[in-house]
Amino acid sequence: xxxxxxxxxKQTAVTIIxxxxxxxxxxxxxxVDGYNAIQVAFGEKKEKNTTKAxxxxxAKASTSPKRHVREFRNPDVQKALGETITVxxxxxxxxxxxxxxSKGKGxxxxxxxxxFSGVGEATHGQHDxxxxxxxxxxxxxxxxxxxxxxxxxxxxxxxxKVKGLKIVKVFPEKNYILVSGSVPGxxxxxxxxxx
Numbered sequence: 001x002x003x004x005x006x007x008x009x010k011q012t013a014v015t016i017i018x019x020x021x022x023x024x025x026x027x028x029x030x031x032v033d034g035y036n037a038i039q040v041a042f043g044e045k046k047e048k049n050t051t052k053a054x055x056x057x058x059a060k061a062s063t064s065p066k067r068h069v070r071e072f073r074n075p076d077v078q079k080a081l082g083e084t085i086t087v088x089x090x091x092x093x094x095x096x097x098x099x100x101x102s103k104g105k106g107x108x109x110x111x112x113x114x115x116f117s118g119v120g121e122a123t124h125g126q127h128d129x130x131x132x133x134x135x136x137x138x139x140x141x142x143x144x145x146x147x148x149x150x151x152x153x154x155x156x157x158x159x160x161k162v163k164g165l166k167i168v169k170v171f172p173e174k175n176y177i178l179v180s181g182s183v184p185g186x187x188x189x190x191x192x193x194x195x
Contacts (some may be wrong), residue, residue: 001182005061006046014168015183018099020086024079025061037073040085041066043190047097052134066188076195088173089195092169097163097171100191104157114150136174160184161194 003013004182009069026039050065050173058065063084077089090096097102103172110116110133162183169178183191 004178010161012168012180013182014178014180015190017177017179017183017193019090019177020084022085023061023063023066024081024083024085025058025063025066026071027079027081028071032102035073036075037071038075038077039069039071040070047073069071070192087170087172087177090170090177092167092170094167094195095164096167096179097161097194098165098179098183098191099159099161099194101158102158102160107153108155109152110149110150111146113152113155116150164167 001011001015003011005011022040022042024038024063025041028035028037028039030036041058041061041063045065045067047065050058054065063082077085078086081149087193105112109131111118116131116133118131119126122130133150136149136151162181165183166180167177168180171177185191
């Protein structure tokens with residue numbers, strides 16, 4: 001992340017995303033596959049870490065092995081096998097959705113995970129209860145804990161979609177786009193951009 005200033009001197013927080021070059025490695029058609037889609041690959045990968053099946057698949061598209069492969073159904077952009085998709089498909093001011101895997105936080109308590117305030121008082125016999133979850137259910141009725149009860153547990157490291165982010169600037173020569181605000185995931189993680 002960084003920040004940029006517009007002509008009026010207003011500061012905007014932005015995220016730099018490298019959005020290409022993406023190679024079309026397969027074009028699916030209703031006649032052969034039963035539906036319309038294009039398969040897009042991104043990120044270089046060593047040949048020694050690639051299976052023979054993958055090597056032949058990428059060879060059909062006349063490209064080197066790629067690390068990430070995703071499929072997009074009913075695409076707006078019509079591309080042939082082996083063609084490249086770059087940031088040229090984006091325009092400044094356009095709204096996009098970004099999907100990524102959020103940062104993993106490990107096993108967290110209810111205060112950090114769900115925003116509980118804990119037991120409010122520090123006196124009246126309270127002993128180390130300030131971050132405790134409190135009661136989780138009744139005794140005689142319902143004599144069980146309801147499903148979905150918010151408790152401590154693994155936090156983060158899950159798929160997150162952030163909607164309506166604005167493209168502030170496009171750098172075609174480097175395949176960079178500047179997106180207003182933050183996107184899910186750590187620095188260097190791979191994200192999916194949906195128009």
